[in-house]
Amino acid sequence: MRVVFLGTPDFGVPALQKICRHHTVVGCVCQPDKPGARGKVEYCAVKRFALQHDLPVFQFEKISRDGAETLRNLQPDIMVTAAYGQILSQEIIDIAPHGIINIHGSLLPQLRGAAPIQYAVWQGLKVTGITILQTALKVDAGNIILQQPLEILPYETNGELFERMSLLGADAVIKALDMIQNGTATYTPQDESKATFCSKITAEQEKINWNNSAEEIINLTRALNPTPVAWTTANGKRLKIYELRPCDKTFENAAAGQVVECGKKTLAVMCGDGNAVYVNKLQAENAKVLCIADFLNGKKFPVGTIFGK
Numbered sequence: 341m342r343v344v345f346l347g348t349p350d351f352g353v354p355a356l357q358k359i360c361r362h363h364t365v366v367g368c369v370c371q372p373d374k375p376g377a378r379g380k381v382e383y384c385a386v387k388r389f390a391l392q393h394d395l396p397v398f399q400f401e402k403i404s405r406d407g408a409e410t411l412r413n414l415q416p417d418i419m420v421t422a423a424y425g426q427i428l429s430q431e432i433i434d435i436a437p438h439g440i441i442n443i444h445g446s447l448l449p450q451l452r453g454a455a456p457i458q459y460a461v462w463q464g465l466k467v468t469g470i471t472i473l474q475t476a477l478k479v480d481a482g483n484i485i486l487q488q489p490l491e492i493l494p495y496e497t498n499g500e501l502f503e504r505m506s507l508l509g510a511d512a513v514i515k516a517l518d519m520i521q522n523g524t525a526t527y528t529p530q531d532e533s534k535a536t537f538c539s540k541i542t543a544e545q546e547k548i549n550w551n552n553s554a555e556e557i558i559n560l561t562r563a564l565n566p567t568p569v570a571w572t573t574a575n576g577k578r579l580k581i582y583e584l585r586p587c588d589k590t591f592e593n594a595a596a597g598q599v600v601e602c603g604k605k606t607l608a609v610m611c612g613d614g615n616a617v618y619v620n621k622l623q624a625e626n627a628k629v630l631c632i633a634d635f636l637n638g639k640k641f642p643v644g645t646i647f648g649k
Contacts, residue, residue, distance in 0.1 A: 341417040341521055342366050344436070346403075350385040351502065352422030354510035355443055359420065360393065362514055366414045367396045369403065371425050404429035411435050418520065420513060421475060433475055438520055440475035443509040445502075447471060447487055449535035452480035457505055458498050459538035462563035464555060467491055468501070470509045472516040474527060481535075483527035485516045495558075495585070497565040541568065548572045548581060550597030550648045551612035558584045558617060569623075572597075572647045579647070582629060583621035591616055599645040605633040609647055 345356050346369040359365055368390040376382035383391070390397045396414075400407040403426050411419070411432065418438035421428075423445075433440055446456035448471040453459075460468040469489035476482035490508055492501060519525035541564065548557055548570050561570045561584050569580045587608045591600040594610040601608035607619045623629045624639070 341438070341517065342415060343517075344369065344411060344414055344416040344419040345386070345422075346370070346419060346424040346440075347386045347422040348384045348425050349423050351445070351506045351509070352424075352443070353385050353389050354506045355420070355422050355513050356386060356389055358510040358514050359517070360395075363517065365395055366416055367398055367411070369398045369400065369407070369411075369424065372399045372401055400426075402426070404432055408432060408435065418517070420517075422509065422513075427479070428475060430477055433477070441485060441513070441516055441520070442473055442475050442480070442482070443513050444471045444473060444480055445505050445509070447489060448473060448480060448484060449530040449532065451536055451538050453538040454540045455538050457502050458541060458563045460492060461496070461498050461501060462559050464559045465492055468505070470505060470512045472512050473530075481530060481532075483529055485519065485525050485527060486512060488512045495562065497562045499566040546570055548648060549612075550609065553613035554586060554611040554615035554617050555613075557611055558586065573649065574641060574645060574647050577625050579625075580623040580629075581619060581621075582623065583619075584617040585620055587616035587618050589616065595646065597646050597648040599641045599643055599647065602636070602641050602643055602645075604636060607632055607636065607641065 341363045343359055343363045343365050344367045345359060345365055348371045368386060370384050370386045373381045373383060387397055398410055408431050412435050416436040418436050419440040421440060422443040446460060447469040451459050467489050469487055471487045472485045474482035488508055546564060546568055561581050564570045565582050571578050571580045591610060594600045596610055596612040598610045600610050600616050608616045609619060610616050620632050622635060
């Protein structure tokens with residue numbers, strides 16, 4: 341089939357790569373370029389792949405306003421989206437005979453929205469998965485073509501899960517395209533009563549609230565690793581926290597956020613549920629990311645120090 345692919349970040353690249361092997365990609369659409377470090381324009385992952393493989397690239401400030409004629413001229417049989425980043429109008433949805441299908445990083449109707457992989461980790465889910473669905477005007481609410489579950493591994497970070505999910509999404513979209521092409525695809529409406537939603541992580545949500553339980557705080561750090569990274573403060577300076585683990589020791593009369601142990605290789609902080617966590621990897625302001633043993637070689641937090649003040 342003739343396919344137009346719409347995607348922007350790394351998540352879509354394995355799918356685009358696999359679609360290229362099985363179908364004819366007649367165009368790649370991604371978000372406009374943005375200035376990166378020191379003002380230098382950086383291409384997104386999908387654009388980089390497309391240019392390396394001589395695929396036509398299109399970037400619209402507003403696709404629903406500017407893109408319809410261009411996409412029509414490409415004469416696609418179907419369009420595929422994977423974390424593209426713009427809302428599509430009905431005019432865009434109706435361009436291809438087989439419409440648009442989307443690769444979504446959750447088992448819909450659970451976790452509709454912009455950050456399903458991060459929220460799956462943050463919520464401590466044991467299983468997530470990929471949904472291939474028809475694109476509809478209502479975000480992530482279209483009919484389901486297929487789903488493939490994936491177990492979330494213990495202490496797996498968002499970055500690690502993201503990579504596995506992108507590969508699973510590539511396999512799933514090829515299966516869906518094959519079913520659509522041979523006429524065996526089924527389209528199952530979602531149960532709206534079971535729908536849950538997730539929006540982009542806000543700056544305020546990145547800050548660790550030590551009044552939360554140890555499990556909640558550990559899951560937050562997993563969900564925000566490798567970016568944007570959970571953080572706290574110590575002695576008025578920001579600390580990025582990359583990795584935490586449960587502490588099986590008991591500490592009496594300790595406040596939430598209080599350092600309860602600081603040795604040569606261990607730093608433990610109390611949480612709001614009376615359980616402590618070990619800090620395993622962190623980053624001070626204007627410094628490198630370090631494992632805790634290396635960090636404590638140069639800096640200590642005396643017992644009683646309060647994080648998050």
